Amino acid sequence: MSKDKLFVSPGPHISKPISTRMVMLDVIIALLPALLAAAYFFRLRAVIVVATCVISCVVTEWLICKIRKQPSSIGDLSAVLTAIILAFSVPPMLPVAFLIIGSVFSIAIGKMVFGGLGNNPFNPAMLGRAFLTACFGMAMTTWTVPANINPELPQIGPKGATVAEKYQGQGLEGITEATPLAWTKNAIKAKTLAQAETIIKENFNNSQLKAVLIGYTGGCLGETSSLALILGGIYMLLRRTITWVIPVSVLASAFIFAEIFHFFKPEVYVNPLFQMFSGGLLICAFFIATDPVTNPMTTKAQALFGIGVGVLIMLIRTVGAYPEGVMYAVLVMNAFTPLLDRLCKKTPIGGVPNAA
Amino acid sequence: MSQHIGAPCKPTVAKRQEVKAGDVIGDSDAFVSAKIHSPVDGVVKDIANRSHPVLGRELAVIIDVSEDNTAKLPKPESFESFNLQDYSQEQILEAITTAGIVGMGGAGFPTNVKVAPNEKMPKHTMIVNACECEPYITCDYRVMLEWTKQFIAGVKLIQKASGCKTVHIGIENNKPKAIAAIKEVLSSTSDSESIDVVTLKTKYPQGGERQLINAVMGKVVPTGVIPPMIGLLVCNVATAAATAEAVVLGQALTHRALTVSGKGIKNPGNFYCPIGTSVSDLIDHCGGLTDDAVKVVLGGPMMGFSIADMETPTTKTSGSILVLTKKEIGKANYLARQTNCIKCGRCVGVCPENLIPCDIASSVRARDLDRANRFNMSACMECGCCSYVCPANIEITGLIKTGKILNARNNRK
Numbered sequence: 001m002s003k004d005k006l007f008v009s010p011g012p013h014i015s016k017p018i019s020t021r022m023v024m025l026d027v028i029i030a031l032l033p034a035l036l037a038a039a040y041f042f043r044l045r046a047v048i049v050v051a052t053c054v055i056s057c058v059v060t061e062w063l064i065c066k067i068r069k070q071p072s073s074i075g076d077l078s079a080v081l082t083a084i085i086l087a088f089s090v091p092p093m094l095p096v097a098f099l100i101i102g103s104v105f106s107i108a109i110g111k112m113v114f115g116g117l118g119n120n121p122f123n124p125a126m127l128g129r130a131f132l133t134a135c136f137g138m139a140m141t142t143w144t145v146p147a148n149i150n151p152e153l154p155q156i157g158p159k160g161a162t163v164a165e166k167y168q169g170q171g172l173e174g175i176t177e178a179t180p181l182a183w184t185k186n187a188i189k190a191k192t193l194a195q196a197e198t199i200i201k202e203n204f205n206n207s208q209l210k211a212v213l214i215g216y217t218g219g220c221l222g223e224t225s226s227l228a229l230i231l232g233g234i235y236m237l238l239r240r241t242i243t244w245v246i247p248v249s250v251l252a253s254a255f256i257f258a259e260i261f262h263f264f265k266p267e268v269y270v271n272p273l274f275q276m277f278s279g280g281l282l283i284c285a286f287f288i289a290t291d292p293v294t295n296p297m298t299t300k301a302q303a304l305f306g307i308g309v310g311v312l313i314m315l316i317r318t319v320g321a322y323p324e325g326v327m328y329a330v331l332v333m334n335a336f337t338p339l340l341d342r343l344c345k346k347t348p349i350g351g352v353p354n355a356a
Numbered sequence: 357m358s359q360h361i362g363a364p365c366k367p368t369v370a371k372r373q374e375v376k377a378g379d380v381i382g383d384s385d386a387f388v389s390a391k392i393h394s395p396v397d398g399v400v401k402d403i404a405n406r407s408h409p410v411l412g413r414e415l416a417v418i419i420d421v422s423e424d425n426t427a428k429l430p431k432p433e434s435f436e437s438f439n440l441q442d443y444s445q446e447q448i449l450e451a452i453t454t455a456g457i458v459g460m461g462g463a464g465f466p467t468n469v470k471v472a473p474n475e476k477m478p479k480h481t482m483i484v485n486a487c488e489c490e491p492y493i494t495c496d497y498r499v500m501l502e503w504t505k506q507f508i509a510g511v512k513l514i515q516k517a518s519g520c521k522t523v524h525i526g527i528e529n530n531k532p533k534a535i536a537a538i539k540e541v542l543s544s545t546s547d548s549e550s551i552d553v554v555t556l557k558t559k560y561p562q563g564g565e566r567q568l569i570n571a572v573m574g575k576v577v578p579t580g581v582i583p584p585m586i587g588l589l590v591c592n593v594a595t596a597a598a599t600a601e602a603v604v605l606g607q608a609l610t611h612r613a614l615t616v617s618g619k620g621i622k623n624p625g626n627f628y629c630p631i632g633t634s635v636s637d638l639i640d641h642c643g644g645l646t647d648d649a650v651k652v653v654l655g656g657p658m659m660g661f662s663i664a665d666m667e668t669p670t671t672k673t674s675g676s677i678l679v680l681t682k683k684e685i686g687k688a689n690y691l692a693r694q695t696n697c698i699k700c701g702r703c704v705g706v707c708p709e710n711l712i713p714c715d716i717a718s719s720v721r722a723r724d725l726d727r728a729n730r731f732n733m734s735a736c737m738e739c740g741c742c743s744y745v746c747p748a749n750i751e752i753t754g755l756i757k758t759g760k761i762l763n764a765r766n767n768r769k
Contacts, residue, residue, distance in 0.1 A: 007651060009651075010751060010757060011653075011659055011743075012657060012658040014658070014684060014686065015685065015687050019748075020696075020698055020748050022747065023747050073695075118748070119696065292698050292699055293699050297700075297701035297704050298704055348579055350566065350580075351579050352579065
């Protein structure tokens with residue numbers, strides 16, 4: 001018998017073949033459709049943005065591990081994931097230097113100062129984005145619509161002012177354009193009801209839903225194509241990388257909130273379905289709010305977290321100062337996570353043991 | 357000498373004394389205890405400390421098997437014409453005590469103490485744990501299939517001795533053959549009206565006492581309460597079979613069915629072997645280890661104990677010996693790196709006791725036992741599900757076990 005090779009350790013002696021790296025890899029795979037969509041709509045620009053973020057995030061993490069004299073943790077792929085989400089949530093035309101600053105901030109301040117993956121209270125990608133918004137407000141709110149889109153496709157925005165009709169054949173990379181959510185915001189901000197109604201009518205014809213669903217509108221790099229994001233979300237749900245609790249609670253609460261507003265003032269507030277598919281709501285529901293590190297652990301707390309995110313997003317969209325509120329909604333709810341976990345303490349089956 | 361929960365036995369034999377199979381070699385005056393018998397004819401070679409599967413090193417009686425020892429064989433045919441009316445309640449209890457029967461599912465609680473009617477806690481329902489939920493182990497399944505009549509006889513005997521009105525046999529739905537065999541025997545023999553078979557979903561840990569009661573009766577056992585306190589009696593398949601042997605044939609508990617399995621063993625199988633056989637003898641009997649074997653486990657892969665000494669004897673509660681290969685244990689390997697907890701909540705989702713395992717584990721790691729207790733550490737039954745699913749490969753169960761030991765040490769001070 002070859003006794004020298006045997007070893008002992010506490011049970012269980014078998015394990016599920018799953019690792020942090022595999023969890024992260026699954027999420028990255030789920031983001032691939034959105035990545036392809038971004039590459040289709042924004043061409044080379046998408047590749048540049050994503051590559052810049054990934055490289056700078058990974059290098060930052062590797063450097064910090066070196067400085068702290070710890071084994072490198074880049075193998076868990078969480079830096080890659082943070083980078084992709086950050087890249088997906090910035091305007092496509094953001095200068096490369098800004099991207100690097102955002103990435104370094106995400107990893108260094110957002111994650112590594114707390115002790116690396118698992119110890120960060122806030123979603124690193126959202127923290128990086130918040131930092132960029134605070135530093136480069138102008139660049140972070142300048143949206144471009146993909147210039148290479150088919151002019152036959154229905155557009156959002158007033159007729160004659162849209163991309164394809166105006167700039168057809170000028171060989172531009174992208175054209176600065178207000179996002180669908182900005183139009184929504186304009187309608188809400190309009191002084192009179194008549195003005196709001198005009199904006200809504202002019203900008204949102206029947207094909208609006210199709211536009212936001214497929215993604216040829218202005219917006220952040222990875223957020224525009226709702227279809228691709230839903231595909232990725234379904235993949236993760238099937239793989240059980242995420243549970244249904246957070247996506248459903250975020251989307252349902254946001255939908256109900258939007259529906260209430262739309263119901264009472266349809267001339268000011270747009271169709272809730274449109275709200276669902278525009279902006280960062282879907283990427284938030286499937287990829288950002290589901291970040292395991294920064295959301296609560298128990299199902300009940302997760303549901304509350306999701307509802308909080310959904311309601312906050314719609315609050316910011318409808319009554320806040322910004323057209324989109326994903327970033328702040330997630331960061332605010334991240335801060336509530338420990339509290340929610342404490343609030344929803346689980347009772348053991350059969351009650352709390354009285355033995356000390 | 358420690359094969360059960362309760363006071364360990366004291367050797368009743370001396371060095372160089374001759375013993376026959378079935379002779380008592382260990383006994384104790386304590387109430388919660390069970391006799392130990394020699395499984396073989398032979399001479400007492402030594403009385404000394406030997407490796408114990410769970411307790412480290414314990415006192416043991418080592419017997420040199422004599423050459424003319426005849427192997428004891430199971431006699432399932434003796435139960436063909438079993439009639440419950442032939443045995444009185446006192447007779448059954450007496451036989452269980454004499455035979456030194458203990459709960460053979462793992463805990464090893466002396467059966468005579470468990471079964472004996474108790475005025476303070478009258479028992480009304482008996483549940484037979486036929487789940488055998490841990491992977492690999494199949495010895496209970498073979499017992500149910502091959503010794504069906506003996507098993508049912510044992511169930512009836514225990515029912516009569518304990519005074520339980522109804523009996524539920526809880527069995528997982530991955531054993532349809534055993535279910536059919538049991539149902540057939542029940543319908544063809546007398547005194548089976550109060551016994552029914554409950555088919556349960558196949559899942560781990562279905563065979564945990566509290567989980568089983570919940571699954572069979574839909575009843576939640578309060579934390580810190582043992583089943584007798586609410587009138588329930590849970591017993592295991594092997595225990596029932598051993599009881600039948602003890603009462604009908606008058607044989608002591610000296611042999612048991614046992615699974616030797618795992619990819620690291622050349623010829624896995626189920627064996628009826630003397631209690632006290634060393635692990636190395638059994639492994640040699642099964643053709644030895646393969647080249648990639650890395651771990652030998654006494655008990656199931658989830659809750660069993662890996663052993664360091666191949667001369668460790670099997671005990672009354674050893675249901676299986678597993679030899680696992682590197683591939684099988686996967687990341688349940690002390691060499692595999694543990695990464696940070698990513699708070700994914702997978703352990704929370706799988707915990708059958710509704711605990712938050714990762715918080716208990718992190719508290720124990722920080723030596724903050726108060727915090728661990730606030731997360732109800734003592735309610736953990738150490739099933740191992742949390743470690744199994746952990747993507748960060750944290751030994752959550754191991755840490756909780758450590759925490760419980762530290763707790764016990766603090767309480768003793």
